[in-house]
Amino acid sequence: MADSRAIVAIDQGTTSSRAIVFRADGSIAAVAQREFRQIYPASGWVEHDPEEIWSTTLAVTREAIDAAAAAGLRVAALGITNQRETTIVWDRETGRAIHNAIVWQDRRTAGVCARLREDGLEDLVTDRTGLLLDPYFSATKAAWILDHVDGARDRAARGELAFGTVDSFLMWRLTGGRVHVTDATNAARTNLCGLVSGEWDDELLAIFQVPPSLLPEIRDCAADFGETDPSVLGHRLPVLGIAGDQQAAAVGQACFRPGDIKSTYGTGCFVILNTGDTPVRSHNRLLGTLCYRIGGKSTYALEGAIFVSGAVVQWLRDGLGVIERAAETEHLARSVEDTGGVYLVPAFTGLGAPFWDAEARGAMFGVTRDTGRAHLARAALEAVAYQTRDLFRAMAEDGVKPGTLRVDGGMAANNWLMQFLADILAIPVERPVVTETTALGAAALAALQAGIYGSLDDVASSWALDRRFEPSMTPATRRRLLSGWDAAVARTRIRIG
Numbered sequence: 001m002a003d004s005r006a007i008v009a010i011d012q013g014t015t016s017s018r019a020i021v022f023r024a025d026g027s028i029a030a031v032a033q034r035e036f037r038q039i040y041p042a043s044g045w046v047e048h049d050p051e052e053i054w055s056t057t058l059a060v061t062r063e064a065i066d067a068a069a070a071a072g073l074r075v076a077a078l079g080i081t082n083q084r085e086t087t088i089v090w091d092r093e094t095g096r097a098i099h100n101a102i103v104w105q106d107r108r109t110a111g112v113c114a115r116l117r118e119d120g121l122e123d124l125v126t127d128r129t130g131l132l133l134d135p136y137f138s139a140t141k142a143a144w145i146l147d148h149v150d151g152a153r154d155r156a157a158r159g160e161l162a163f164g165t166v167d168s169f170l171m172w173r174l175t176g177g178r179v180h181v182t183d184a185t186n187a188a189r190t191n192l193c194g195l196v197s198g199e200w201d202d203e204l205l206a207i208f209q210v211p212p213s214l215l216p217e218i219r220d221c222a223a224d225f226g227e228t229d230p231s232v233l234g235h236r237l238p239v240l241g242i243a244g245d246q247q248a249a250a251v252g253q254a255c256f257r258p259g260d261i262k263s264t265y266g267t268g269c270f271v272i273l274n275t276g277d278t279p280v281r282s283h284n285r286l287l288g289t290l291c292y293r294i295g296g297k298s299t300y301a302l303e304g305a306i307f308v309s310g311a312v313v314q315w316l317r318d319g320l321g322v323i324e325r326a327a328e329t330e331h332l333a334r335s336v337e338d339t340g341g342v343y344l345v346p347a348f349t350g351l352g353a354p355f356w357d358a359e360a361r362g363a364m365f366g367v368t369r370d371t372g373r374a375h376l377a378r379a380a381l382e383a384v385a386y387q388t389r390d391l392f393r394a395m396a397e398d399g400v401k402p403g404t405l406r407v408d409g410g411m412a413a414n415n416w417l418m419q420f421l422a423d424i425l426a427i428p429v430e431r432p433v434v435t436e437t438t439a440l441g442a443a444a445l446a447a448l449q450a451g452i453y454g455s456l457d458d459v460a461s462s463w464a465l466d467r468r469f470e471p472s473m474t475p476a477t478r479r480r481l482l483s484g485w486d487a488a489v490a491r492t493r494i495r496i497g
């Protein structure tokens, strides 16, 4: 008889909240999705309304649970995966946030990071966390909220406030304010947690001025996180898996052996390389981080984070209005032979790895009277591949040369881009049948804890290839395109004004 157990994975992403029902065999039974507002209060600032994060998450989770029931499935557990680093501080009494969520892309704390760097603290932070001193991570965002909301520091001192990344906030709401937890992968993105210790670090808390009273408890990625309150979803459901979305995607892509690598193309682009049971210190400004922690055992990763990939396509759609749907970019890119010499460097909120230039802003080069929207669309897609190559170059300088790359995320559907990516990286690019790998990873962690999966090998054996893109560009063309890109990035980093 078919197994009727299902896992609902909540995927709370940067632009939308999704809930996906997975059958016990890893196949998808239903998907629910709601977009929510992006708030840009100033240049380089990005916020979300925590109530919108919650209301969209609640709506899609209820929809998914109903869809599971309609399909004759019994939801055995929930898994949660989320946009990482995004920071929320809320009132423990009311559960209401005291400020909008400060999103991972937000650069408002660049000045604080620069001062800490001048104080010579970067090495300590990197040694302890594997990360860099950059506004990307949660610590300076949390301190900013405490310093800019009236009375927040006093309330924090009285133990009235809680801090969390989005997983933690959702757990608080799902459990009716009973449970304040996070998982090891989300904690590893705060700049407050020791990468090897897996615990909040007193010295880092003092450096970033984040009071310990604010912090959630850290658990493994597959663990008993707590049960949902019946008033929230109508059922008591155990949450058995949590991981940050890029780490969950690495699990969903079955990157379980050292050297396995995936790249996820959503709003940003994140490359994660499994480095096994030892953390690797990058000499090229990549991040040392967790891949996952299961049964108390940490598996580490090297990560490259690019802030803008799908967001450049959103900008073409919503900012410039030159396309109506993201998928149009594929046809547009194919409709021209090349970009006509146009390079678009989408440093909308600075540049992430390997440059970590918080002050850089986007630029376009080589525009002529003949430049049309097809050239623009193609240049936008090309930029995504070039930025991935910048990460691969940094990895190569760290002594890592991957043989193939597994891809996923919304943009992985773009066949033209995936072929160009293979051409620019000069390695094959593999796209799996299930590109909802982020949700799949969260579901797999929950299934492991629920005993539905015996081990992560069950994920590896159900990973199936949809399409493999083989590199076919001549080395001379690749070199020419890349030297144009390198020049464009260098010019983007020159300050104007």
Ligand SMILES: Nc1ncnc2c1ncn2[C@@H]1O[C@H](COP(=O)(O)OP(=O)(O)O)[C@@H](O)[C@H]1O
Residues within 6 Å of the ligand: 013, 014, 015, 016, 265, 266, 267, 268, 309, 310, 311, 312, 313, 314, 326, 327, 328, 329, 330, 409, 410, 411, 413, 414
């Ligand atoms: N066919 C496509 N071609 C290019 N970009 C696409 C395509 N489909 C989706 N996108 C882009 O991918 C992003 C959505 O991916 P998704 O993985 O859902 O992102 P997130 O989890 O960050 O919200 C959007 O920025 C969208 O513009």
Ligand SMILES: O=P(O)(O)OC[C@H](O)CO
Residues within 6 Å of the ligand: 012, 013, 014, 015, 082, 083, 084, 085, 104, 244, 245, 246, 266, 267, 268, 305
């Ligand atoms: O929401 P995504 O998929 O763009 O992922 C966001 C990342 O977790 C930020 O570090």
